[in-house]
Amino acid sequence: MNDFEKIKSNWKEQSFQEPTEGNFSQLKDSIKNIAKKQRIGNLVLLSTIGVLVFFFFYIKAIEHKHVAIAIGTMIAALFSRVLVEIFSNSHLRNLSIAVDTQNFKAKLENYYKSRMLIHGILTPVLLAIYSYAFWTLLPDFKMSLSKGFYNYIVWSSLGLLVFFCFFLFFQIRKEIKALKELKG
Amino acid sequence: MVFKYIKIKNLIRMTVSETEFKQIYNDNYTRILRLCMGYVSGDIDLAKDLTQEVFIKVWYNVKTFRKESNISTWIYRIAINTCLISLRKKRSKRFSDTLLTEDILEKEEATQLKEKQYQEMYGCINKLSATNKGIILMELEGLAQKEIAAVMGLKHEAVRTRIHRIKNQLTKCVNHE
Numbered sequence: 001m002n003d004f005e006k007i008k009s010n011w012k013e014q015s016f017q018e019p020t021e022g023n024f025s026q027l028k029d030s031i032k033n034i035a036k037k038q039r040i041g042n043l044v045l046l047s048t049i050g051v052l053v054f055f056f057f058y059i060k061a062i063e064h065k066h067v068a069i070a071i072g073t074m075i076a077a078l079f080s081r082v083l084v085e086i087f088s089n090s091h092l093r094n095l096s097i098a099v100d101t102q103n104f105k106a107k108l109e110n111y112y113k114s115r116m117l118i119h120g121i122l123t124p125v126l127l128a129i130y131s132y133a134f135w136t137l138l139p140d141f142k143m144s145l146s147k148g149f150y151n152y153i154v155w156s157s158l159g160l161l162v163f164f165c166f167f168l169f170f171q172i173r174k175e176i177k178a179l180k181e182l183k184g
Numbered sequence: 185m186v187f188k189y190i191k192i193k194n195l196i197r198m199t200v201s202e203t204e205f206k207q208i209y210n211d212n213y214t215r216i217l218r219l220c221m222g223y224v225s226g227d228i229d230l231a232k233d234l235t236q237e238v239f240i241k242v243w244y245n246v247k248t249f250r251k252e253s254n255i256s257t258w259i260y261r262i263a264i265n266t267c268l269i270s271l272r273k274k275r276s277k278r279f280s281d282t283l284l285t286e287d288i289l290e291k292e293e294a295t296q297l298k299e300k301q302y303q304e305m306y307g308c309i310n311k312l313s314a315t316n317k318g319i320i321l322m323e324l325e326g327l328a329q330k331e332i333a334a335v336m337g338l339k340h341e342a343v344r345t346r347i348h349r350i351k352n353q354l355t356k357c358v359n360h361e
Contacts, residue, residue, distance in 0.1 A: 003355040011324040019213035027239055097265050098245050100337025104265045178271040182314050
């Protein structure tokens, strides 16, 4: 037996638990849950839109042109990003998984490249638009809110911005690593 | 195993009942789990999750299977493609991490030696590219080179050359050469 044959025989000797009735039931539950999760996801998104629209009218944003534009811009930036994410995820889910690996790899590489564009260009642009719109609202906040609450809003937003930049950095690093491994 | 075929828009498509799907699952579970282990450096929890994902995709895609190849070959195709998607999910936890527990220290020497060999084997497989990983994992499972070529979408000759190269690479790595 040569060295590789030894590796091969070791490979097949690995003992794994045979599939049980429980494993199969779990699988069936997961299949059922997928449709349920999709419905819940859609519901959450619709509720978020509803809450934002309600908030928009509740604070009578429409009566103050500047506030309306700023909040409208923030909502638009947020939703553009959410829509891109939904589209990107559905694109990945709909890749034909049963094609040969070379073919699939090419499609997956395109997907990772599109993710890099999303994380590297689109998200920072939308984040900048969102932050600018938020920044233009600060004088209004300063006038209408207490000093403590105003400071809280400013510092927590800065904290969130820093956190989000780190998050983006790690996401881009993850996509680059996956792309490298795929091409290797 | 009896498969039912229905004609939809001039395409022969397959549908399977739950019993038939269960049979497919039982027949292929262990080898798909082993293959996934190779892609996730021996992380058993991640490999189990991936295996589950593979069979969910098998269930949703079985209607597109046209019996041009063996169903196991078709499932390998889905498994490798699913593992490629999972590259982003890969955790830093390695097979070696799961071995360095007190339980292992208490195990018999022979078992320890075997597990050390597996640990080294997973480490060496992990050094291969995503495509080469898939090729050698199927070779280790004993798939014919023609089938491996069909799964990977490569020419038979190209697969033969690659297998020869990867075998040498893997053997050298395992032997610390």
